[in-house]
Amino acid sequence: MREFAVIATETKTWACYDCGKCTATCPIARVGGSLSPRRQVLATNLGHREEILADGNLFVCLSCGLCSERCPAGVGYGSMVRHLREIAYREGIEPECPHGGAFHSLMRMMAKGGTQQNRLGWLTEDLQTAPAQGEVFFWTGCTMYYDAFFEDFQVNSLAATRAAVRLLNRLGVTPVVSPHERCCGHDLLWNGDRKSFELLAEHNVKLVKDSGAKTFVTPCAECLRTWKLDYEPFFTSKPPRILHMTEYLAEHLQELKLKANGQRRVTYQDPCRLGRHLGIYGPPRELLEALPGVELVDMAHWGRGSICCAGSTWSNCDRYAKHIQVDRLREARATGAELMATCCPKCQIHFRCAMQDPNLKEEIEIEMRDVTELVAEALES
Amino acid sequence: MPEPENPKGESAPAKPETKPRASTRQVKSDPDKRAKKPPRKKKLPKRTGPPRKLPRTPLPEMKEAEKETRKEAVKKPSEWNPNIVVFACNWCSYAGADTAGVSRMEHEPHFRIIRVMCSGRVQPAFVLKAFEKGADGVLVSGCHFGDCHYIFGNERAAEQFAKTVKMVKLLGLEENRLRLEWISAAEGARFAQVINEFTEQVRSLGPSPLSGNHLKI
Numbered sequence: 311m312r313e314f315a316v317i318a319t320e321t322k323t324w325a326c327y328d329c330g331k332c333t334a335t336c337p338i339a340r341v342g343g344s345l346s347p348r349r350q351v352l353a354t355n356l357g358h359r360e361e362i363l364a365d366g367n368l369f370v371c372l373s374c375g376l377c378s379e380r381c382p383a384g385v386g387y388g389s390m391v392r393h394l395r396e397i398a399y400r401e402g403i404e405p406e407c408p409h410g411g412a413f414h415s416l417m418r419m420m421a422k423g424g425t426q427q428n429r430l431g432w433l434t435e436d437l438q439t440a441p442a443q444g445e446v447f448f449w450t451g452c453t454m455y456y457d458a459f460f461e462d463f464q465v466n467s468l469a470a471t472r473a474a475v476r477l478l479n480r481l482g483v484t485p486v487v488s489p490h491e492r493c494c495g496h497d498l499l500w501n502g503d504r505k506s507f508e509l510l511a512e513h514n515v516k517l518v519k520d521s522g523a524k525t526f527v528t529p530c531a532e533c534l535r536t537w538k539l540d541y542e543p544f545f546t547s548k549p550p551r552i553l554h555m556t557e558y559l560a561e562h563l564q565e566l567k568l569k570a571n572g573q574r575r576v577t578y579q580d581p582c583r584l585g586r587h588l589g590i591y592g593p594p595r596e597l598l599e600a601l602p603g604v605e606l607v608d609m610a611h612w613g614r615g616s617i618c619c620a621g622s623t624w625s626n627c628d629r630y631a632k633h634i635q636v637d638r639l640r641e642a643r644a645t646g647a648e649l650m651a652t653c654c655p656k657c658q659i660h661f662r663c664a665m666q667d668p669n670l671k672e673e674i675e676i677e678m679r680d681v682t683e684l685v686a687e688a689l690e691s
Numbered sequence: 692m693p694e695p696e697n698p699k700g701e702s703a704p705a706k707p708e709t710k711p712r713a714s715t716r717q718v719k720s721d722p723d724k725r726a727k728k729p730p731r732k733k734k735l736p737k738r739t740g741p742p743r744k745l746p747r748t749p750l751p752e753m754k755e756a757e758k759e760t761r762k763e764a765v766k767k768p769s770e771w772n773p774n775i776v777v778f779a780c781n782w783c784s785y786a787g788a789d790t791a792g793v794s795r796m797e798h799e800p801h802f803r804i805i806r807v808m809c810s811g812r813v814q815p816a817f818v819l820k821a822f823e824k825g826a827d828g829v830l831v832s833g834c835h836f837g838d839c840h841y842i843f844g845n846e847r848a849a850e851q852f853a854k855t856v857k858m859v860k861l862l863g864l865e866e867n868r869l870r871l872e873w874i875s876a877a878e879g880a881r882f883a884q885v886i887n888e889f890t891e892q893v894r895s896l897g898p899s900p901l902s903g904n905h906l907k908i
Contacts (some may be wrong), residue, residue: 402744410816415823416862422823424900425863458857459815 314357317393321386326351332387333376337617338370341633345370346451347387354390363398369405369625373500374618388587392500399502408627409459413497416455420492422507423513429454430489434466437475439487447523447550448475448485450491451530453655463662467655470680474529474555477686479515481562486521488630490517493537500623507540515544527562529555529682531581531654532622554584554683556653563600567690570603570680576645576684579638581654582618594653594681601688609641617641617669619660635664639674649677651684699869706745773827773893774902775802777886778817780844783834783875789881799884799890802830809833811844818869823861825902828868829894830885835873845873865896 317326332347345367371391378387453467478485495510534554584590598606620631642650693766779785810833818829852871
């Protein structure tokens with residue numbers, strides 16, 4: 311009971327006045343799911359432990375943050391769900407993980423440590439990196455695992471990672487790319503496994519601190535969220551400046567010489583972690599607009615109101631998720647764009663997965679690339 | 692659809708197969724037989740209170756003593772026995788293991804079989820979970836190509852296994868901790884041989900760095 315009171319205070323659920331805007335905007339509820347953020351907020355306020363733990367919808371939330379964005383009372387629904395999942399995890403309740411929980415197993419093994427991962431197999435000879443010390447730390451994220459796991463539908467998230475290092479080199483920076491990097495723990499934290507998350511956080515913070523880097527850059531939206539918000543208590547000294555790759559590039563846009571690569575109409579998918587969680591809407595759009603020959607058109611839902619890829623934390627993948635993805639891809643096609651750009655590897659994975667549907671393929675297929683990749687392609691050689 | 696014959700009228704059950712049951716009921720009501728019936732056992736009281744919780748395996752924290760044990764184990768590989776998980780398909784490999792047992796073949800005992808309906812069911816997550824929980828080696832086995840009970844399940848198994856090997860290599864575990872084998876129901880001797888070979892292979896690698904030696908089979 312008491313822990314619920316603490317959650318209610320921390321996440322301001324007591325401010326809820328039952329207007330139901332959260333449930334009305336929830337993408338899951340929109341496509342027919344029985345998830346009701348309003349009901350969960352009410353149950354937390356009343357401390358109805360049994361009701362919350364028995365609720366099959368606890369792990370259904372996409373944590374996309376649309377409800378918190380629309381909430382007039384400022385209830386932190388996302389952090390409330392995270393706290394509730396932590397309680398559920400302690401009680402032994404776990405979500406039905408898509409992919410059989412393969413990624414959660416991987417992350418827990420990384421948290422344990424003991425093995426030397428082969429994280430740098432993607433580095434090509436023309437890319438210059440430093441192994442341990444440097445001014446800029448480049449955080450790759452787990453893209454190498456994603457590419458190996460999802461090769462069936464041509465996910466190539468490493469292309470963005472390579473492009474980012476190439477751009478950094480062009481700007482005269484030799485970034486630190488560490489072979490001792492471990493998963494940032496984002497998905498474990500959002501599925502309630504705080505203990506493993508803390509092990510990962512301590513390791514990673516120490517790694518970056520020892521590198522002596524003043525700037526931290528990552529091309530992954532989820533890693534950025536975790537580093538910026540969730541790692542805060544783990545920094546013992548002054549943390550480095552934490553930036554997304556698009557933010558870093560937007561700052562140095564003048565130094566890059568870009569050339570046109572043909573005329574293209576491009577639309578941009580806001581990753582939920584980058585947009586609503588961190589408020590970064592401008593830099594990726596700035597970059598796309600600065601590319602010669604690229605015309606940026608936004609979808610009907612964009613910026614603060616954009617719809618997410620429905621699979622951010624590897625916690626749920628069901629027909630509702632599919633419905634959301636197909637709707638979003640239809641929206642992208644309706645703009646007349648031939649390419650959808652994004653900044654998060656998971657957006658790419660989930661939309662590409664939805665595009666595999668043989669019945670809808672014609673209707674929803676659209677080329678997907680990372681913003682970083684597009685910028686690197688437009689570089690003058 | 693025509694209604695089934697119903698000699699007992701409206702009140703009796705409509706399905707024809709209930710008839711024999713009615714006759715058994717008559718036998719049961721015989722007073723002699725009823726007397727022979729043993730007295731009913733007292734029912735257990737219904738469980739109250741919170742639902743039963745399964746104990747969670749805690750993440751292993753390697754203690755100094757454990758580290759020493761591991762070092763010792765690596766020094767003397769012949770004295771250390773690995774923990775091996777074997778995924779065996781219901782139709783071929785599990786029966787193959789059975790044949791090995793029935794034929795009283797001698798083989799290494801340091802493995803646990805998990806029976807799956809088809810080797811195609813073994814997705815990367817299963818193998819990774821086994822390593823997460825401290826297995827030193829994982830063997831996936833199914834029917835020979837062309838013999839699969841589900842026609843192409845073992846082809847799927849081979850695809851999934853290739854993916855698993857990639858993930859395990861990325862994670863930094865040795866590739867030799869994994870093996871894919873096709874064993875038919877008649878190949879008891881082959882099952883014993885594969886187990887012996889694989890146990891020796893894993894034994895030479897030493898304990899898995901992720902096991903922490905905490906899982907004792």
